[in-house]
Amino acid sequence: MPDMVTRTLRLTAPPDTVDTVHDLLDSVWGSVPDLSARDRMSLETAIIELTANVIQHANRGQGVHATLTVIAYQDRLEATLSDSGEVDHVDLEGREMPEADALAESGRGIPLMKALVDTVEHRRVDGFNHWTLVRGREAPDTDRSSTRGMPSVSITGVIDEMARQRALEELGILDTSPEERFDRVTRLAKSLFGVQSAAINLIDGDRQWAKSVAGDAVVEMPRESSVCTDTIMGDDTLVVPELTADPAYADRAQDGLINFYAGHPLYAATGERIGAFCIYDPRPRAFTEREQAMLRDLASWVQQELSVSQELSRAAEVQQGLLPSKMLSMPGWDIAGFCQPARAVGGDFYDWYPVGEGAAITLADTMGKGIAAAIIAATVRAVLRSAARFGDVTGAVNLAAASLNADLDTTGLFVTLFHARVDMDSGEVTFVDAGHGLTVIARTDGTIERLRSHSPPLGVDIDTEWEEQTITLEPGDTLVAASDGVLDLYDGSLDGLDRVAALALLASSSQEVVDALRTRARGTSSDDVTVVVVRRDD
Amino acid sequence: MDISIIPHPQGVTEISVSGRLNMVTAARVREAIQSAVDDNRPRVAITLEQVVFLDSSGLGALIAGMKTAREAGGDVRLVKPTEQVELVLELTNMAGVLRSFDSVESAYADA
Numbered sequence: 001m002p003d004m005v006t007r008t009l010r011l012t013a014p015p016d017t018v019d020t021v022h023d024l025l026d027s028v029w030g031s032v033p034d035l036s037a038r039d040r041m042s043l044e045t046a047i048i049e050l051t052a053n054v055i056q057h058a059n060r061g062q063g064v065h066a067t068l069t070v071i072a073y074q075d076r077l078e079a080t081l082s083d084s085g086e087v088d089h090v091d092l093e094g095r096e097m098p099e100a101d102a103l104a105e106s107g108r109g110i111p112l113m114k115a116l117v118d119t120v121e122h123r124r125v126d127g128f129n130h131w132t133l134v135r136g137r138e139a140p141d142t143d144r145s146s147t148r149g150m151p152s153v154s155i156t157g158v159i160d161e162m163a164r165q166r167a168l169e170e171l172g173i174l175d176t177s178p179e180e181r182f183d184r185v186t187r188l189a190k191s192l193f194g195v196q197s198a199a200i201n202l203i204d205g206d207r208q209w210a211k212s213v214a215g216d217a218v219v220e221m222p223r224e225s226s227v228c229t230d231t232i233m234g235d236d237t238l239v240v241p242e243l244t245a246d247p248a249y250a251d252r253a254q255d256g257l258i259n260f261y262a263g264h265p266l267y268a269a270t271g272e273r274i275g276a277f278c279i280y281d282p283r284p285r286a287f288t289e290r291e292q293a294m295l296r297d298l299a300s301w302v303q304q305e306l307s308v309s310q311e312l313s314r315a316a317e318v319q320q321g322l323l324p325s326k327m328l329s330m331p332g333w334d335i336a337g338f339c340q341p342a343r344a345v346g347g348d349f350y351d352w353y354p355v356g357e358g359a360a361i362t363l364a365d366t367m368g369k370g371i372a373a374a375i376i377a378a379t380v381r382a383v384l385r386s387a388a389r390f391g392d393v394t395g396a397v398n399l400a401a402a403s404l405n406a407d408l409d410t411t412g413l414f415v416t417l418f419h420a421r422v423d424m425d426s427g428e429v430t431f432v433d434a435g436h437g438l439t440v441i442a443r444t445d446g447t448i449e450r451l452r453s454h455s456p457p458l459g460v461d462i463d464t465e466w467e468e469q470t471i472t473l474e475p476g477d478t479l480v481a482a483s484d485g486v487l488d489l490y491d492g493s494l495d496g497l498d499r500v501a502a503l504a505l506l507a508s509s510s511q512e513v514v515d516a517l518r519t520r521a522r523g524t525s526s527d528d529v530t531v532v533v534v535r536r537d538d
Numbered sequence: 539m540d541i542s543i544i545p546h547p548q549g550v551t552e553i554s555v556s557g558r559l560n561m562v563t564a565a566r567v568r569e570a571i572q573s574a575v576d577d578n579r580p581r582v583a584i585t586l587e588q589v590v591f592l593d594s595s596g597l598g599a600l601i602a603g604m605k606t607a608r609e610a611g612g613d614v615r616l617v618k619p620t621e622q623v624e625l626v627l628e629l630t631n632m633a634g635v636l637r638s639f640d641s642v643e644s645a646y647a648d649a
Contacts, residue, residue, distance in 0.1 A: 017562050022591065041622040048593045052561045100631040105602045108630045109594040115629040 005031040005072045008161065008205045012065050013055045021051050021068060032072040036138045043070075043077045043135050046116040049109040050131055054083045067205070069161055074137070081131045082162055092122055130162070160272075164232075165205060167268035168275075171306065172313045173211055174204055181305050185277075186214035189298050193291065195281040197257070200266070200302055201228040202275035216257060217280070227252055228276035231263040237292050238263050238276075242284035260285045262292070264299035269310050277302045312344035312371075319345050319374055322381060324352050328359050330424050335359070336510035337532040340485075340521050346528035347373025347413075348483045349381055353388070358424040360388045360396075363481040363532050364417045365436065367457075376413050380404060380458070384419060393421050394468045397432045401458045401466070408459030415458040418481045427473040427536055432466045434458055438484060438494075442501040444476035444538075450497065478504040478535040480513065485527035489520045500531070510535045539563040541570050551579045552617075552642045556588030559596030567596065571603030571614060580612025583642040587618040592626050600636055615645040 009024040025044050029035060047068070054066060066083035097111040098104040114120055117135040124130070168174065182200055189198040197217035199210045208226040210219045223229050227249065231238040240246055240261045243253035253259045263278030277299040319341070328335050337350045347366030352359055364380050366373040380400060387399035397419055408414055418439050420431035433439065435457030441449045454467045473479060480500050490496030500517070507513045510533035521529040539557035546552055551574040559567060567584075574582050584600065586592070604614035616638040619627065627633040639645040 018560050018593070019558065019562055022558060037621060038625075041625055044591070045593060045622065045626060048560060048591070052593060052595060056561070097630060100635045103601055103605055103635070105598040105605075106594070108597060112594050112626065112629055116625075 004074075006069065006161065007031075008067065008069045008165065010065070010067050010165075010205050011051075012063060014063060018048050018051050018055070021048060024068065025070065028070050028072060035072065035077075039077060039135060039137050042116040043079060043133070046113045046133050046135070047079050047081070049113040049116075050079075050081055050133065053109050053113075054081065054085055054129070054131075057085070067162065067165055072137075076134060076136045079133045080162060081129075082166075083129050083131075084127070085129055092120060163270075164203075164268075164272040164274060167270050167272040168202060168204060170313075171268060171274070171310055173306070173309055174202065174209060176211070178212060182212035182302065183214070185298055185302050185305070186212045186217070189277075189279050189295070190214040192294065192298075193262075193279050195260070195279045197281065198277075198279045200275065200277055201226065201263075202266075203229050203232055208275075211275075218257070225252055227258070227261045227280075228263050228278055231276040231278065232265050232273035235265060235273075237296060239287045239292065241286055245284070254282075256282050258282065260287075262287050262295055264296050266299065266303055266306060269307060315371065315374065316341070316344040319349075319378070322349065322378060324350075328352050328354060330354070330359055330422075332537050333359075333422070333424065334510045334535040334537060335361070335533065336514040337363075337530070338514050338518055339528070339530040340518070341369075341374075341528045342485070343370055345371055345374040347377045347415075348485070348528035348530035349377045350481075350530055350532045351381055351385070352532070353385065355388055355421060358422045360384075361420045361422060361481070361532060361534060362418070363436070363439075363483065363530060364415055364419075365483045365528070365530070366413055366415045368413050369528065372411060373413065376404075376407065376411065376415065379407065380415055380417070392468070393419060393430050393432050394466050397434060397458075397466045401434075401462075401464070404458055405462050414460055417458060420479075420481075422473075422534065427475075427477075428470060429473055429479065429534075430468060430470045432468055434464075434466065435460070436481075438486070438497060439479065439481040440497045440501045441471065441473070442478045442480070442504040444474065446505060448498050448501040450494075473534070473536045475536050476538045478510070478513075478533060480504055480534075481532045483528055483530040485521075485529035486517065486531055488527050489517065489529065504533065504535070539566065541566060543570060543574065545579070546583070546642055548581070548646065549579050550581045550583055550642060550646050551577075552583045552585055554585040554588070558591040559586075559589050559599070560591060560593045561595035564595045564599035568599040568602055571599075572606060575606050575610045575612065578610075580607040580610035581646055582607050582612060582614045583617050583639075583645045584614060585617045585642065586620060586623050589620055589623055592623045594626075594630070597626060597630060597632065597636075601632070604636060615639060617642055617645055 007024055007028045011020050029040050064083055064085050069080045071078045095110040098107045117133045119134045121132040186198040197215040199217035200212040201208050201210050206223045208221050208223055240249050243249040243259050258280040260281045263276040265273045266275045268274050339348055347368055351362040362384055366376045383400040383403050387396035416436040417434040418436045420429050422429050433453040434455050437453035439451040487496040490499050504513050513533045517531055542554045544552040553570050571582055607614050616636055619638050
């Protein structure tokens with residue numbers, strides 16, 4: 001009989017329901033044969049009440065994601081549910097059981113749950129609700145008074161597993177495509193150690209999933225068949241020379257696949273052990289100290305690649321957060337935009353915000369890609385935003401250019417920019433185009449006008465006089481500003497811009513144009529793709 | 539969950555439920571009781587011998603059905619609740635209102 005039995009389930013409702021949870025619980029009960037019927041039905045009922053409550057109320061009918069972990073210890077049962085529900089306050093204390101005679105049809109769930117377990121705890125952390133239920137087990141050989149009603153001391157175990165799972169999910173690597181930067185390490189390990197398989201395995205809930213495999217390594221398997229799940233219990237390299245000779249591992253050996261195993265844990269940036277870098281082979285073998293040191297070196301290489309993923313995914317979140325999330329409420333106008341970086345982060349951005357009796361619209365493209373371009377893009381955005389409060393279009397671009405010049409000079413980067421003010425009532429658009437030249441107007445009569453650029457990009461020449469131009473959008477006209485990545489969605493020439501303008505003529509809203517380009521850009525683009533569509537209503 | 543409806547003498551309708559009676563299946567039990575009441579057979583006996591799980595949503599359906607049946611001059615009575623069902627009835631103080639019996643016959647022996 002193991003000291004503890006753990007099961008974890010991730011559910012997304014819809015489509016998952018409480019029945020999904022029942023199925024998980026069946027697998028827990030099957031592994032704890034000495035559990036009393038009363039304990040089993042009490043915890044099951046409490047968990048179902050909690051889950052039903054989360055599914056029904058959490059997001060006012062929106063979907064909800066949740067992770068449920070159930071641990072059966074010898075003296076108690078613990079269940080932790082973490083959910084993404086918006087509701088951040090549940091009145092656990094105040095909920096009393098409705099009077100029986102009142103025949104209320106609802107309101108019994110929470111009081112029933114409280115009656116079934118010893119402690120119910122709710123905490124809200126980082127936008128997630130964490131619920132913990134603890135019930136001391138009825139067992140003749142344990143002193144019940146010592147566990148009943150006591151706050152659980154080993155909730156840490158559950159929280160650790162939860163934190164581990166969160167850290168893994170935040171990495172955003174699960175179920176992504178193979179990447180050469182990982183595959184080269186597994187390939188190298190396979191040939192270096194002369195083994196049949198090498199893998200980067202991540203322990204995800206109740207399964208093991210491999211980010212990279214070489215040889216015959218298995219991409220996905222149940223956690224209970226995984227050896228790496230033992231590796232992540234500690235910080236040391238785990239070596240099992242012959243699985244079949246070791247009672248702890250014998251049932252995880254597989255003919256023709258795995259009988260020798262060596263693995264080293266992999267960590268999230270916050271320190272949680274999320275998986276292992278491992279090699280395995282069907283033939284038993286010894287593994288020397290020197291080989292272990294080499295395995296650790298390779299594991300730390302994988303570790304660095306993982307950290308890059310993590311930092312980039314954080315950076316991508318920050319950058320997406322800098323794009324305007326709200327629609328501009330400008331009566332008579334319809335504005336939409338999107339930005340899809342070729343890598344996790346990119347040098348393109350668009351922006352809009354109300355200014356006077358209208359709006360400022362910006363689309364910029366930093367030459368270069370990746371983090372350096374992203375940092376400059378964020379700076380351009382901030383400088384233009386503050387400059388826009390003080391001057392006209394030319395003034396704002398002048399100020400931005402002057403304050404960025406030194407930075408652009410140092411980095412050798414330059415920025416093409418379309419920056420405009422739209423007057424809501426007259427339809428007049430005043431703009432500076434700094435070397436961008438990828439703005440087009442689609443008129444209701446079917447004509448398409450490209451706006452020409454007469455000025456160089458920012459960062460090329462400090463003495464540039466920015467030339468301000470003015471055009472007027474009549475009712476029904478659409479202005480489209482794009483980055484050069486949009487041209488690549490067509491044949492790469494400027495004709496692509498006319499194709500986008502033609503699209504704008506056919507579309508009934510700015511969002512339609514954006515959606516069409518987004519679909520076209522999906523998965524194919526090698527450059528950042530950014531577009532802003534400004535349409536004056538008929 | 540499976541539901542079968544079995545007519546008994548003296549206008550008693552047996553609704554035999556098996557499986558889980560929870561938020562997923564509660565509506566179907568409620569509808570089954572409603573249809574018995576609509577057929578002018580509001581004396582309902584719910585056989586729970588095969589119900590492995592009842593939660594507060596399922597209980598809510600039984601209470602709603604009981605109210606409908608009582609308004610039509612009948613009742614909802616439970617037959618052979620399992621241990622888990624009894625636990626829920628006790629802890630919600632509903633055992634005295636939704637009464638349990640050993641058989642469909644004894645459920646309406648007072649009539």
